Amino acid sequence: MWRILNEAVWLWGNRLPLFTAIILTVWLPGNLLINWLAFYVLSEDDWAKQIRLTVWIEGIFGPIYLGALVYAVACHKLGQAVSYPQAMAVGLKNWRRLFGTRFLAGLLTLLRLILLIVPGIVLLVRYALIDAIVVLEDTTGQSALRRSTELTNGRRWQIFGAATVLFIGYVAMSFGIYLPTGVAEQLDTMAYNVIADSVLDVVFGVIQVAMVLFFWAAKDAQAAGRVEGQAAAVV
Structure with missing residues (x-):
């Protein structure tokens, strides 16, 4: 676990300009819209609408930057250079498949929560690798969910x-970034909040990088196990 954590943080920092550009392709305009509505349209009591809008943006447009991020991490693992246009092209190409698979995972998780079959956190962990599986293994839908369950085992x-x-x-970090707005009200502006939200979106990317690295480690371990099994069968 710690090895992957260290690698994720190192890779995130080493590829920060690329990852920032990928993530903010979706979240900079998203944060501008959310904060414009918060400051100029919605009232302070409409925080639930802001949350719903955030969920909608992540659900609809999130697969674009997630697919690009997965591809960028995969290129690093393969020792290949990758540019922003190349990564975004992969994200756009896989948008429909990622959207469908993530929607299915969310729906199944919600249904099982309602029926009290499986705790939600268990399903979230089982399905943690679906983004990498869809993009890198060309697998979608229930096949991707089963594959993620297999690799996370x-x-x-x-x-x-x-x-x-x-x-x-x-x-x-969120607490540290937003603390000044509570101390000095003059900092609580749309500009400050857009910048703060965008910084946090980029920081959150390290978790997504870690999930791709877990996928990579699980895939390599599975392949190594097959080779050992074949060698034992020959002997």
């Missing part, structure tokens, strides 16, 4: 632990 505590550590760091 035996690694779910590691995935949960890594995501928890990174999320705690993200929450701590």
Whole structure:
């Protein structure tokens, strides 16, 4: 777990300009819209509408930057150079398949939560690798969900632990970034909030990078196991 955490943080920092450009392709205009509505259209009591809008933006447009991010990390693992246009082209190409698979995963998770079949956090961990699977293995829908369940088997505590550590760091940074607006009201402007939200969106990307690295490690381990099995069969 710690090896992947260290690699994720290092890779995120090393490729920060590229990852920032990819993530903010969706979230800079998204944050501008959300904060414009918050400051000039909606009232302070309409925070639920802001949350719904954030969910809609992530749900509809998120697959674009997620697909691009997955491809960029994969290129790094393969030792290949990748440009912003190349990564975004892959994100756009895989938008429909990623959207459909993520929608299915969300729907199944919601249904099972309603029926109290499986705790939601368990399903979130099982499906943590679907973005990488859709983009890198050309697998969609239930096949991608089954593949993610297969690859996370035996690694779910590691995935949960890594995501928890990174999320705690993200929450701590969120608190630090927004604290000044509570101390000095003059900082609570649309411009400050757009910048703060965008910085946090980029920081959150390290969690998504870590999930791609977990996929890569699981795939390599599975391939190594098959080779060992074939060698044992020959002997």
